[in-house]
Amino acid sequence: MPSTYTPIATQTLGSAATSVTFSSIPQTYTDLVLVIDSIASAGNAVYLQYNGDTGTNYSFTNMQGDGTGAYSARGSTTSEARIGSIGTTRYNSISHIMNYSNATTYKTCISRAARTEVSTWAFVNMWRNTAAITSILIAAGGATFSSGSTFTLYGIKGA
Amino acid sequence: MGVYKLSASGGLKTPRTNYSSFLAGNPPANSYESIATITVGSGGQASAEFTSIPSTYSHLEVRFIGSNATGSNRMRLQINSDTASNYSTHVLIGDGSTVASIAGANTDKIAISAATSGTTSSFVTGVVSILDYANTNKYKTVRTFSGFDNNGNGEIDLNSGSWRNTAAITSLKFFWDTGNVTQYSSFALYGIK
Numbered sequence: 001m002p003s004t005y006t007p008i009a010t011q012t013l014g015s016a017a018t019s020v021t022f023s024s025i026p027q028t029y030t031d032l033v034l035v036i037d038s039i040a041s042a043g044n045a046v047y048l049q050y051n052g053d054t055g056t057n058y059s060f061t062n063m064q065g066d067g068t069g070a071y072s073a074r075g076s077t078t079s080e081a082r083i084g085s086i087g088t089t090r091y092n093s094i095s096h097i098m099n100y101s102n103a104t105t106y107k108t109c110i111s112r113a114a115r116t117e118v119s120t121w122a123f124v125n126m127w128r129n130t131a132a133i134t135s136i137l138i139a140a141g142g143a144t145f146s147s148g149s150t151f152t153l154y155g156i157k158g159a
Numbered sequence: 160m161g162v163y164k165l166s167a168s169g170g171l172k173t174p175r176t177n178y179s180s181f182l183a184g185n186p187p188a189n190s191y192e193s194i195a196t197i198t199v200g201s202g203g204q205a206s207a208e209f210t211s212i213p214s215t216y217s218h219l220e221v222r223f224i225g226s227n228a229t230g231s232n233r234m235r236l237q238i239n240s241d242t243a244s245n246y247s248t249h250v251l252i253g254d255g256s257t258v259a260s261i262a263g264a265n266t267d268k269i270a271i272s273a274a275t276s277g278t279t280s281s282f283v284t285g286v287v288s289i290l291d292y293a294n295t296n297k298y299k300t301v302r303t304f305s306g307f308d309n310n311g312n313g314e315i316d317l318n319s320g321s322w323r324n325t326a327a328i329t330s331l332k333f334f335w336d337t338g339n340v341t342q343y344s345s346f347a348l349y350g351i352k
Binding site: 004005031061063065072074077096098099102104105106108109112122125156157158159 | 189191192193194195196222223224251252253254257258273280281283284285286304305306307308309310311313314315317343345347349
């Protein structure tokens with residue numbers, strides 16, 4: 001039986017970096033799953049950009065619980081797809097980018113993220129572009145991902 | 160004597176690969192398998208239903224994207240063609256400004272997705288997890304993470320649902336409160352061993 005849930009690539013940082021990019025993503029899967037485990041130099045939003053698009057072609061809705069309250073926020077016409085918020089305590093997230101190679105629909109990603117002793121989040125974001133996703137940049141604004149941070153991209157292939 | 164890997168033509172594969180037994184070198188068993196995919200064509204359809212689901216897995220997962228032309232419309236699930244009031248649901252909702260919760264007891268279906276925007280270019284997407292779906296000693300619990308965003312409106316949901324029936328799940332039917340599942344919607348069923 002062919003593998004259905006397949007690791008495509010993993011990047012483990014040997015030194016601090018401001019961003020990580022997965023490029024030349026094969027178009028042979030149905031969905032992508034991005035798993036991040038990281039500590040950063042400072043607090044900032046973690047975000048994705050697809051295919052080098054730095055335009056204001058993204059938007060998001062989120063939900064957050066920090067032990068004090070539950071919150072929801074929105075960002076419209078943004079220049080990135082937000083998936084969480086990183087800082088100097090351990091952060092991890094799992095993002096599902098659905099039907100990423102479909103060339104007829106806008107691209108939607110749902111993410112769950114958590115940061116130790118800080119908060120838990122759920123995000124949905126949309127990239128208003130019908131192009132198939134061939135590259136993903138992961139960054140945290142002005143913060144850097146620390147050495148040892150891991151970023152793994154999986155492909156899930158439907159029947 | 161070593162065990163050598165042969166090429167597709169039957170000769171020795173080079174460079175030579177030695178194995179310690181006849182079992183080594185076999186491809187690993189997959190624990191996450193694709194069972195079926197439904198992709199909705201032109202004109203849409205009333206529902207997307209998986210039938211004759213094999214009972215050979217431990218858990219099921221459905222990954223979907225769906226669109227509907229009617230706003231404030233949630234996707235629903237019925238199991239094994241049960242249309243009676245044997246379900247219940249809880250939903251945690253973030254709508255971009257507030258967090259809220261809704262619940263439904265003794266319902267005839269389970270809420271699966273965030274409510275739509277009514278814009279067919281904006282797809283609700285989600286992952287549905289059904290653990291121990293073939294266990295005949297338990298009621299069935301369904302867990303979904305879903306959301307949509309349409310650049311100015313959107314919703315992110317955590318859903319749970321219960322089907323008060325101990326039967327093994329053999330069919331899953333997805334449909335909207337109102338209207339068809341539109342073209343380009345897709346539902347992929349996976350089995351986890």
